[in-house]
Amino acid sequence: MIARRRRFSRGLRLGTRLALGLGALSLVVFAVVGTALTTYMRDYLSAQLDDQLGIAQAAQSKSIVDSGSLTGKKYWGWYYAVYDVRGGEPVLRKPEEPGDVPRDVGDLTALARAQTTAGAEVLSTAHLADGEYRLRACAVEPGVVLVSGAPMDDLEDTVGQLITIQVVTFGLALLALVVFGRALLRRGLKPLSDMAHTAHGIASHDLSESASRLPLRADAPGGGPEVEELRTAFNTMLEHIDDSLAVRAEAEQRLRRFVADASHELRTPLMSVRGYADLFQYAAANAPEERDRHLARLRAEAARMGFLLDDLLLLARLDAAEAQTPLRMEKADLVELVEQAADAFRASHPGHPLTVAPGPSAVPLQMDPHRIRQVLDNLLTNAAVHTPAGTPVGIEVTVSPDTARVHVADRGPGIPPEERDSVFDRFYRVDKARSRDRGGSGLGLSVARSLVRAHGGSLELGPPATSTVFTVALPLWPGAEATAGAAGRVNSGEGPG
Numbered sequence: 001m002i003a004r005r006r007r008f009s010r011g012l013r014l015g016t017r018l019a020l021g022l023g024a025l026s027l028v029v030f031a032v033v034g035t036a037l038t039t040y041m042r043d044y045l046s047a048q049l050d051d052q053l054g055i056a057q058a059a060q061s062k063s064i065v066d067s068g069s070l071t072g073k074k075y076w077g078w079y080y081a082v083y084d085v086r087g088g089e090p091v092l093r094k095p096e097e098p099g100d101v102p103r104d105v106g107d108l109t110a111l112a113r114a115q116t117t118a119g120a121e122v123l124s125t126a127h128l129a130d131g132e133y134r135l136r137a138c139a140v141e142p143g144v145v146l147v148s149g150a151p152m153d154d155l156e157d158t159v160g161q162l163i164t165i166q167v168v169t170f171g172l173a174l175l176a177l178v179v180f181g182r183a184l185l186r187r188g189l190k191p192l193s194d195m196a197h198t199a200h201g202i203a204s205h206d207l208s209e210s211a212s213r214l215p216l217r218a219d220a221p222g223g224g225p226e227v228e229e230l231r232t233a234f235n236t237m238l239e240h241i242d243d244s245l246a247v248r249a250e251a252e253q254r255l256r257r258f259v260a261d262a263s264h265e266l267r268t269p270l271m272s273v274r275g276y277a278d279l280f281q282y283a284a285a286n287a288p289e290e291r292d293r294h295l296a297r298l299r300a301e302a303a304r305m306g307f308l309l310d311d312l313l314l315l316a317r318l319d320a321a322e323a324q325t326p327l328r329m330e331k332a333d334l335v336e337l338v339e340q341a342a343d344a345f346r347a348s349h350p351g352h353p354l355t356v357a358p359g360p361s362a363v364p365l366q367m368d369p370h371r372i373r374q375v376l377d378n379l380l381t382n383a384a385v386h387t388p389a390g391t392p393v394g395i396e397v398t399v400s401p402d403t404a405r406v407h408v409a410d411r412g413p414g415i416p417p418e419e420r421d422s423v424f425d426r427f428y429r430v431d432k433a434r435s436r437d438r439g440g441s442g443l444g445l446s447v448a449r450s451l452v453r454a455h456g457g458s459l460e461l462g463p464p465a466t467s468t469v470f471t472v473a474l475p476l477w478p479g480a481e482a483t484a485g486a487a488g489r490v491n492s493g494e495g496p497g
Helices: 001-012 014-067 108-116 154-203 224-282 288-319 334-348 369-385 419-420 444-454
Strands: 079-086 087-093 120-130 131-141 144-151 332-333 354-356 364-367 394-399 404-409 458-462 468-475
Touching: 014 131, 014 144, 014 154, 014 288, 014 334, 079 108, 087 108, 087 288, 108 120, 108 144, 131 154, 224 288, 288 364, 288 404, 332 334, 332 369, 332 419, 334 364, 334 369, 334 394, 334 404, 369 394, 369 404, 369 444, 369 458, 444 458
Parallel strands: 354 394
Antiparallel strands: 079 087, 079 144, 120 131, 131 144, 332 364, 394 404, 404 468, 458 468
C-alpha cells in the first residue's frame, strides 16, 4: 500500500505535488485554528451560562429566604431542587411543581452533597433525561442547599453552527488555495517545463553528425533568481556541449583527413614497389644495368615509406607522451646545434645562401639534442624546398630571461594568408601541386611543432611581412645562463630576416 502511494506520488507533476502538499499543510492549520476557536467559544459560552446560573440562584435564594418558594423566579426548561441538610445528608424538599426536577435526581443530590462537604458553590455538567445540563449548587442559608440546572442545548447548537461554518469556510478556502495555488505554481514552474522541453529536444537531436550543433536554448524569462540561475547554468552546459561537439567534429574531420592522406601517401610507394616487383617477375632477363636501376628505385621507395612511417610513429608517441615519452633529455648547447644544422644545410643546399646572425656564444638547455636538431633541419629544409633557388635563408638565436628562441627566416614568396592557420596540420601542403619528391609528405612542420611542445616550448609562424619566419621557443634550463658574445659561426651581420 505504501509502495503504491509512493509510485502514485512520483507519477504526479511537481506543481501538483506542491499544491497538494500546500493543501495538506493548510488543512492541518485550519484544523488547529478551528479546534482552538471552537474550544474557546465553548469555554466562553460555558462561562456565560455559569454566570447566568449564579445570577439566577442569587435571586432565587433571596426568594426562598423571604417567601419560602421560587414563585416568579423560574426559567423555562430549567430544573430546581431545594435540599434540607439533616445530619450531613441533603434531603430533597417536595418540588413546587412536578416539572421542577427530573425523574432521576441522583446527579442533583450528589452535587448537593458535594456542596455540603465543600461549603462553597459547586459546578458540574450532567446528562439528564432530556439532554446535557449545567448544574450549580449553592447554600441558600445554613442547612438549605439550592441546586439549579440550565439546559446546554443552545450552547451546543451555537457550537455546532460554529463548527459547520468553519468546515464550510475552511473547505472552500482549502479548495481555492489548491486550485489557485496550482495555477500559480504552474506559472512559476513554467520555465522549468520549458527547460525540460528543451532537454527533450536535445535528446531527439542527432549528435552523431560531424557538424552537429545544438540550436536549442532555454530562453523563456521569469521564474525568479533561483530559476534564472538554473537557466544560466543550463545554457552554459549547452554551450559547453556545443563547444565539445565542435571540437569532436573537428577532430573527426582531421582524423578522416589524416587517414585518407596517410593512405594516399603510402599507396604511391607501395604501387611503385609492386610495379618494380612485377618487372622482376615478368622481365627477369633484363640487362644488369636496368636491374640495378630498378633496385635503386625500389630502395628509394622503401626508404620513403620508412621515413613516412617513422614520422607517423613519432607523432603517435608524442600524442601519447603522458604514457611514454620519446625524448631523451640531457644538457646540451642550443647554439652548437644551430651551427651544426647550418653547416649541414650549406652542404646539402648550396643554392640557398644561409646567414647566421650574431647572438650568444652558448645557450645550455635541458633537451633532447637529436630531436631539436631534427626540428632545425626540418625548418631549414622547408625554407629551401618551398623557395626558388638563390633565395637567402637566415637563422638567429636570441635569449630572454626565461626563454631561448631560434628564428628561421627566408625571403621567398611567403605563405598565403588563407593557408597560414593550416601549415602545421598533418599531410598539409601549401602547394597542392608540388610533387612528393620535392614537397615531402606534409609531416615536417607537424613533427617539428610536436617535438618542440614535448620540450615545453612552442613553434609559431611569424606575422606576414617581407619574409617567412618560424620561431622556436624553448624554456631555459633552471640555473642556466646564456653566454654573451658573437656566435661561434657568423657569416654576416644580417639577421635572419
